[in-house]
Amino acid sequence: xxxxxxxxxxxxxxxxxxxxxxxxxxxxxxxxxxxxxxxxxxxxxxxxxxxxxxxxxxxxxxxxxxxxxxxxxxxxxxxxxxxxxxxxxxxxxxxxxxxxxxxxxxxxxxxxxxxxxxxxxxxxxxxxxxxxxxxxxxxxxxxxxxxxxxxxxxxxxxxxxx
Numbered sequence: 001x002x003x004x005x006x007x008x009x010x011x012x013x014x015x016x017x018x019x020x021x022x023x024x025x026x027x028x029x030x031x032x033x034x035x036x037x038x039x040x041x042x043x044x045x046x047x048x049x050x051x052x053x054x055x056x057x058x059x060x061x062x063x064x065x066x067x068x069x070x071x072x073x074x075x076x077x078x079x080x081x082x083x084x085x086x087x088x089x090x091x092x093x094x095x096x097x098x099x100x101x102x103x104x105x106x107x108x109x110x111x112x113x114x115x116x117x118x119x120x121x122x123x124x125x126x127x128x129x130x131x132x133x134x135x136x137x138x139x140x141x142x143x144x145x146x147x148x149x150x151x152x153x154x155x156x157x158x159x160x161x162x
Contacts (some may be wrong), residue, residue: 005042077108077115086118087125
């Protein structure tokens with residue numbers, strides 16, 4: 001009898017990776033499609049083979065996801081932390097996929113990482129600042145008040161001793 005599905009452990013063994021990697025990939029929306037039946041996770045063999053064939057490249061220049069989603073020419077691209085610092089917004093807006101997509105933050109997927117065009121993110125932040133303030137996110141204008149509240153009281157800073 002031919003096996004039509006592989007368990008998480010079977011697939012991890014087939015690819016020489018940890019089952020935890022497959023679990024993380026499922027959370028990130030990566031890896032092959034899977035079925036979740038109660039607590040059991042199984043991978044249909046067709047989906048595994050499709051995923052493997054999509055991962056087949058002739059050279060490393062083909063592998064780059066940037067070839068699928070081109071970066072704007074001449075754009076200065078930022079990491080999530082840099083975009084957060086530039087806009088004065090919390091890092092989680094840029095690092096959490098669901099939050100980022102719900103907020104409509106413009107981004108580019110390059111070499112397996114999210115990057116943010118400086119101009120596009122700044123325009124987005126200006127347009128969305130009123131909406132973000134209504135959802136308990138400090139705007140760049142209120143950032144100094146927020147940072148003041150997050151600092152330790154002066155008497156604690158002086159008594160650390162190191």
